[in-house]
Amino acid sequence: MRFQDAARDARAVVYAGIQADPLVAQAAELLTTATLGQRILARAVMNGETTDPGAWRIMFPRLFDAASADDRQRAVSEAILSAALAVADRGEQVRSQVRGALVEELTARLLARRAGAAVVRRERRILFDGVRAEIHPYDVTVERESAPEAYDCKWGARGINADVLYQLDDARTHASDEDGRLVVGLVVFDAARSCQVRLDAQTAPHEATWLVSLDELDALAERPA
Amino acid sequence: MPETVQPVIDRALSAYADLVGLGESIEDEWSYVNDLAEAWNQRLAEVGELRGPEQISPAVGGAVDRAITEIGLITDPHRAIDWLSTFPQVVLLALDEAP
Numbered sequence: 001m002r003f004q005d006a007a008r009d010a011r012a013v014v015y016a017g018i019q020a021d022p023l024v025a026q027a028a029e030l031l032t033t034a035t036l037g038q039r040i041l042a043r044a045v046m047n048g049e050t051t052d053p054g055a056w057r058i059m060f061p062r063l064f065d066a067a068s069a070d071d072r073q074r075a076v077s078e079a080i081l082s083a084a085l086a087v088a089d090r091g092e093q094v095r096s097q098v099r100g101a102l103v104e105e106l107t108a109r110l111l112a113r114r115a116g117a118a119v120v121r122r123e124r125r126i127l128f129d130g131v132r133a134e135i136h137p138y139d140v141t142v143e144r145e146s147a148p149e150a151y152d153c154k155w156g157a158r159g160i161n162a163d164v165l166y167q168l169d170d171a172r173t174h175a176s177d178e179d180g181r182l183v184v185g186l187v188v189f190d191a192a193r194s195c196q197v198r199l200d201a202q203t204a205p206h207e208a209t210w211l212v213s214l215d216e217l218d219a220l221a222e223r224p225a
Numbered sequence: 226m227p228e229t230v231q232p233v234i235d236r237a238l239s240a241y242a243d244l245v246g247l248g249e250s251i252e253d254e255w256s257y258v259n260d261l262a263e264a265w266n267q268r269l270a271e272v273g274e275l276r277g278p279e280q281i282s283p284a285v286g287g288a289v290d291r292a293i294t295e296i297g298l299i300t301d302p303h304r305a306i307d308w309l310s311t312f313p314q315v316v317l318l319a320l321d322e323a324p
Contacts, residue, residue, distance in 0.1 A: 040314045047307045048295060049299060058284075058291040059292050062319065156306075191313075191324045193264055193265065193310075197264050198257060215323075
């Protein structure tokens with residue numbers, strides 16, 4: 001089993017530009033240490049219709065009311081609201097791409113807290129002897145010889161589908177065929193309840209795939225699967 | 226007289242039903258939309274059963290009403306499906322409940 005950079009095709013070049021957008025890094029940095037409530041705020045605003053910050057403050061009183069949150073947490077919530085509104089302000093197509101890149105960047109940052117930034121890579125393929133390489137690269141990988149990991153990232157539970165589940169499980173199986181161990185995971189910036197509903201309807205193998213939902217993102221930084 | 230949890234849940238469920246109707250227009254996702262709706266309806270109803278008579282602050286009722294306004298602005302069924310998951314989380318958070 002070995003890791004390799006994905007081919008730099010036209011899609012990859014365009015997407016690399018989205019990934020390099022400073023707004024992606026800014027929002028990901030804020031969300032790395034955010035509370036669940038603040039992450040739900042980010043998801044709602046980036047999915048939202050309203051661009052009036054006052055409306056969002058009303059919708060999330062526990063994040064913005066002085067009675068519910070201290071000054072520091074209110075300041076973090078304001079920063080997240082501002083970044084999320086900047087994402088929402090993009091056109092629909094760009095907004096969707098930025099959201100996807102954000103989940104990947106957030107995943108990479110959380111994994112780096114546990115494994116170290118040097119071994120966390122983006123857009124990588126995994127090659128196995130005698131197995132045709134997958135076309136689509138893995139969004140985030142942890143490339144440690146002793147405990148490699150591969151993740152795909154989705155903005156919403158609706159992104160959970162047979163293709164991604166098969167790709168992850170196939171990689172895990174191929175690693176096992178080579179007497180190795182590859183942790184595979186699917187990171188979804190959506191509620192565990194919604195992810196489970198989506199997953200329950202899938203027939204593709206997923207029992208050995210680590211599902212990391214919005215509710216438990218911090219597990220990426222705290223423990224391997 | 227301060228508002229209680231149950232009427233707020235009732236308003237949220239009613240608005241949620243409209244959102245489900247919009248999401249259902251994506252035929253390929255009909256089952257997912259209804260499975261998702263069942264799961265979140267159940268969670269919201271559970272909060273109503275447990276805390277229905279409990280009084281809440283005007284800020285909490287206002288938060289849910291503003292979230293209802295927000296989903297009322299949605300016309301794109303794909304975005305509606307995204308909000309079928311997001312809206313209940315916003316409501317639960319306002320009520321200090323875990324998603």
